[in-house]
Amino acid sequence: MTSKILREKFIRELVYENFNITVDNVTKLCGYEDENYFVGTARSSESYVLKIINKDESCTPDIFRGINEAMETLFSSGLNVPRPIHTRNKDTILTVEIDGSSHVIQLLSFIHGDIFDDVIISESNFYQVVKDMARFFGKMNKILQNSNPSHQAARRDTLWKLENFTLEKVGYRLKYVEDTELQENCHKILTKFETLILPKLGKFRRGLTHGDGSAGNIVLKKLNHLDCNETSYQFHGIIDFGDTEESAYVFELATLAAFMKCHALELGFNLNRTLDACVAGYQDGFPLNAIEIENLDICVKARLASYICSSFLYAHLDYENRIYIKRLYESASKILKSQ
Template identity: 30%
Template sequence: MCCSTPGKHTTLTAIMAEKHTKPNFNQPQVDELVKRLFKLTPAEICSLPSYDDQNFYVAVAEGGEYVLKIVNSEDSKNVGMIEVQTYAMTFLHQNGLPAQTALPTTSGKLMSLEEMDCGYGSQKYLVRLLTYLPGTTISQSTLTPQLLYETGKTAARMDLILQEIDHPHLNAIQRENFIWSLSNTPLLERYTHLLDGDPLQEVVKSVIHKYKTFVVPKQSNFRKCINHGDFNDLNILVQPDENDGYKISGILDFGDMNSGYYIHELAITIMCMMTEHPNPIEVGGPVLAGWESVLPLNEAEKDCLYPLVLCRFCQSLVLPRQFMLLYPENVEYLMLCSRRSVDLLPMMWELGKEQVEKVWFESAAQFVDRKR
């Protein structure tokens, strides 16, 4: 999963301060939680992959399928932030996008703070039971131009709807030092030493410099919004449609929601779709066309799309290496996106801004012409 990662929303500083934040509930504990909190009887429980939260597929004897999501102990301290994320999912669902919703507990609340010892002392974890959405991840489908177009269109619709959210704890998603926000690209400088001896280190440093000297001066012209922040190949579900293609059937993982800019969501989406495509450079055109069918870019946003995609590649290359030091048992999952970035970042850097933009913007225009 590209950058993806259900639950990778704590800052590195927070994780380093307290390494053992990831829940480690066993199946009997999950069974007990579901019975006690929701008065449901689990018939099947399966562990699902995650970054620093813990997720379980749960089928219940009463009928129905769910995802039990147990938030890491660090983020569980920020109840307001999790409340906003949960509300955002419901708000999108109410406005026609296929997002999960939370099942109320027996007390009528959408989450419960549970204290548990997972092997390194008693800690508190927020627990939610979310609806299970149909479909397979977009990473398992063929990324046709039409599906990429729909992905870009959905990303833009999502951010426009999120911008209408009104919630008493909305300020909780400001997240000034959130390490995965593209606004915080310069924070990567703290971790470039993890690439010592790797030729990619110079590319990463050059991209960070480009961000500070080229993107930052134009940022005042970016349009602000609320970002999903991780619209990637494992957080998008699809189902076959009536035209032998696919339609988007689910949007997952709102753990990276943050106050950002529309152009950030588009850059993240393009980067993540590139990691799953046999000809990555071809991804940008149809995704961009889909996005602009809803929300056309202004000149500053157009000018910064390429460097922001590079910034996301740098984040996905550098940050998992830090997390691997903390969670060596989760190396395979942490490296899912980083492996592709090793190849794609230098390729994109060597092609250069002019050539990449030519491909993206010309193919976007051609795609729109074909749809007319």
């Protein structure tokens, strides 16, 4: 089913038959592991994202029921996250045959707004958005820890999980990093992380995490000022729970801080102020304890190194999507080389 027309026809029929929703238009969205589609209806206020999960992870459909359960918990708590849409059979996922393989299907509400990655923003506005976003992440982690949603999603154990950033599990990825100096930096950080952080895992608070606090997953809302021509934004919501799994909450903050520092560098903003905004915001939503604060810096470096190793490997395996996969490589490598 490679034809664009055939794929759109398939999605229209699938959504109507299983969710009782009449589709007006279908647009493919960015992604490289899963297929994502914007699904519009005749009513502009009712839009959705349809996700076709890759065939490997579709082998464990209950994990995605668990992820949907977590999103429903957050949505019902008043947080602006995608809301899973139930099928006619009252389930939150489908499993369908596509091109001879079984795939999990999710239909989620679409959050309207501007993606953080795509906007031109002033420096002061940037720090405020980062702080508000980090506060949201803190609130989100606190809700998931206290609500104790299904452990189906907690069974997931991917190599993106920072706990798995070890020589034994991901050391082979270092050879794909073409820059020799950067490869050495990543190796040093990996060794330090494995030696100093992993023995403390039992002292870090844990629970379900979002797992990918990058600017591409942050939705902003444009503010209109009648008294000036400057455009400003406020934090609006978070999308893409595709990396949700159980992990240490300090790793959630480390991932957020690492990617926000990358975004700040791309925009020419101050990295220390960016980190401070991340920490201050998260503290407001879910106060860090002493051991989490003490070890955050190494965890941020570990996430940057983990991203670099992963991006080189996946760009090698998926050449067609290499630009999307390595979109933060330049900034991440500059940050690591400067430390």
